[in-house]
Amino acid sequence: MFFQQLINGLNLGSAYAVIAIGYTLVFGVLNIINMAHGEIFMFGAFIGLMLVTAAGANIFVALIGAMLGGAVLGFLLEYLALRPLRRRKVTHLAPLISTIGVSIFLESLALKIWGPQTQSFPPQFEGALMDAGLFKVSMIQIVGFCTAIVLMVLLTLLLDKTKIGKAVKATSENIETAGLLGINTSRIITFTVMLASSLGAAAGVLVGLSFNAIEPTMGMTMSFKGLAVLIMGGLGNIRGAMMGGFILGIAEVFSVAYGASSYRDAVAFGIIILILFFRPEGLFSKAGKGGRP
Amino acid sequence: MLLELKNIVAGYGSIMALKGISLSVREGSIVSLIGANGAGKSTTMRTIMGLVSLREGEIRFKGAPLSGTKPYQVVHEGISLVPEGRQILQNMSVEENLYLGAYQRSDKDGIAADLKKVYERFPRLEERKKQFGGTLSGGEQQMLAIGRAVMARPELLLLDEPSMGLAPIVVQEIFDVIKDINDSGTTILLVEQNARKALQIADYAYVMETGHIVLEGTAADVAANPQVTAAYLGGKK
Numbered sequence: 001m002f003f004q005q006l007i008n009g010l011n012l013g014s015a016y017a018v019i020a021i022g023y024t025l026v027f028g029v030l031n032i033i034n035m036a037h038g039e040i041f042m043f044g045a046f047i048g049l050m051l052v053t054a055a056g057a058n059i060f061v062a063l064i065g066a067m068l069g070g071a072v073l074g075f076l077l078e079y080l081a082l083r084p085l086r087r088r089k090v091t092h093l094a095p096l097i098s099t100i101g102v103s104i105f106l107e108s109l110a111l112k113i114w115g116p117q118t119q120s121f122p123p124q125f126e127g128a129l130m131d132a133g134l135f136k137v138s139m140i141q142i143v144g145f146c147t148a149i150v151l152m153v154l155l156t157l158l159l160d161k162t163k164i165g166k167a168v169k170a171t172s173e174n175i176e177t178a179g180l181l182g183i184n185t186s187r188i189i190t191f192t193v194m195l196a197s198s199l200g201a202a203a204g205v206l207v208g209l210s211f212n213a214i215e216p217t218m219g220m221t222m223s224f225k226g227l228a229v230l231i232m233g234g235l236g237n238i239r240g241a242m243m244g245g246f247i248l249g250i251a252e253v254f255s256v257a258y259g260a261s262s263y264r265d266a267v268a269f270g271i272i273i274l275i276l277f278f279r280p281e282g283l284f285s286k287a288g289k290g291g292r293p
Numbered sequence: 294m295l296l297e298l299k300n301i302v303a304g305y306g307s308i309m310a311l312k313g314i315s316l317s318v319r320e321g322s323i324v325s326l327i328g329a330n331g332a333g334k335s336t337t338m339r340t341i342m343g344l345v346s347l348r349e350g351e352i353r354f355k356g357a358p359l360s361g362t363k364p365y366q367v368v369h370e371g372i373s374l375v376p377e378g379r380q381i382l383q384n385m386s387v388e389e390n391l392y393l394g395a396y397q398r399s400d401k402d403g404i405a406a407d408l409k410k411v412y413e414r415f416p417r418l419e420e421r422k423k424q425f426g427g428t429l430s431g432g433e434q435q436m437l438a439i440g441r442a443v444m445a446r447p448e449l450l451l452l453d454e455p456s457m458g459l460a461p462i463v464v465q466e467i468f469d470v471i472k473d474i475n476d477s478g479t480t481i482l483l484v485e486q487n488a489r490k491a492l493q494i495a496d497y498a499y500v501m502e503t504g505h506i507v508l509e510g511t512a513a514d515v516a517a518n519p520q521v522t523a524a525y526l527g528g529k530k
Binding site for chain 2: 163166167169170173174176177178179180181182183184185186
């Protein structure tokens with residue numbers, strides 16, 4: 001029982017972690033919470049589903065297609081809803097409101113395109129259930145978990161080893177300094193939003209597969225969870241977001257297994273409140289830097 | 294003239310910190326900009342870099358107007374700023390900071406050679422190259438900020454208060470390095486509170502007060518001016 005729940009929790013947590021990284025990246029460069037991230041996540045799930053059901057693609061093609069779609073949405077979000085505000089030097093909250101607008105628009109658009117009913121991946125994607133003695137694990141869980149880990153490793157390599165990754169880090173830390181070093185910060189912001197959105201869309205496919213329930217409103221709940229993880233891990237802290245995702249995933253699964261399933265979200269968010277009570281700067285950020293990495 | 298500012302008016306919001314500044318920097322020289330707090334020295338630097346937008350006037354570099362006004366475009370033209378407060382990337386290593394200084398360059402060999410030069414000039418940076426920028430002392434951070442700006446191979450290096458908050462012995466070291474960078478062919482525009490030191494190494498100097506230039510001349514002339522002596526050099530020596 002314990003190991004089974006741990007496996008389930010890790011699986012769910014890996015998807016949360018990928019979502020939270022998307023929030024963290026955007027928060028790093030723009031200092032706002034991208035409220036449209038959950039809806040891009042939902043679009044990712046639908047794009048993946050469409051590729052599988054309408055085009056008969058396999059799951060990896062669906063994943064890549066969803067990520068490309070997410071990147072396009074990220075570009076549009078940045079270009080149409082964020083960049084014009086940046087140029088005008090309006091208040092700090094304006095881009096936040098702008099992303100809320102985009103999220104409502106995307107949700108309505110999804111309702112228009114795909115309708116309100118819950119959809120799911122065809123049953124063959126469930127895969128066989130493997131018995132490893134202590135726990136059972138399905139093929140789809142393994143694929144989902146591994147994909148999430150691979151995405152996180154690739155992202156870490158991108159940020160630590162490549163020139164554009166270092167430019168993203170520099171822009172996150174101090175946008176003015178980054179500009180003075182010769183970095184085209186506007187382009188880096190666009191790149192970062194696209195990257196974050198493609199990760200969000202990938203998470204949409206992963207969550208869609210493991211819950212097997214895709215609907216236009218799924219972005220909203222996920223938004224709050226990603227947001228909670230972002231705050232728990234320390235704003236703008238990538239490793240914190242990864243760890244926070246796993247913590248939330250495991251906490252949720254265990255609260256369902258050992259407590260009451262109706263309190264699932266209450267327990268998870270209760271833990272977050274507790275953590276913030278003792279470490280308001282987030283679990284993984286260094287003290288004294290206002291929660292920034 | 295390498296850099297020319299003509300009747301620059303610029304500022305923040307409705308407050309104009311610069312009220313018609315004209316100055317020029319000859320190729321190969323060190324020009325100092327001195328003045329009290331709030332005179333507009335840093336704003337002048339920030340306006341050149343495109344961090345503060347220009348209301349009126351013109352900035353000419355190498356005889357032509359600056360083609361772009363975004364900081365990265367100004368860097369591309371060949372101007373680098375060592376900002377006030379140094380602005381080291383705290384959570385990136387010393388070496389990463391230096392490599393980011395060469396962000397717009399793609400000549401690997403040249404970058405490696407310049408990195409070596411920076412390490413020769415500042416051996417302490419090499420000792421600490423894997424440390425995070427935020428763990429360095431003030432003097433080391435200033436060295437890193439200068440080294441990082443030099444990595445861009447600028448033709449004109451702007452230095453904003455490089456001696457601020459540093460121990461006297463470190464201040465001397467920093468000024469020696471500035472002279473050294475100038476000797477190797479980089480033109481320098483220097484903003485300083487430490488007017489005595491700034492006038493010692495400069496060829497030409499401007500004195501700013503509340504957004505205007507009130508005095509200019511060769512560094513020796515400015516240093517000998519009685520008003521300057523009284524206001525910035527602590528009276529008669």
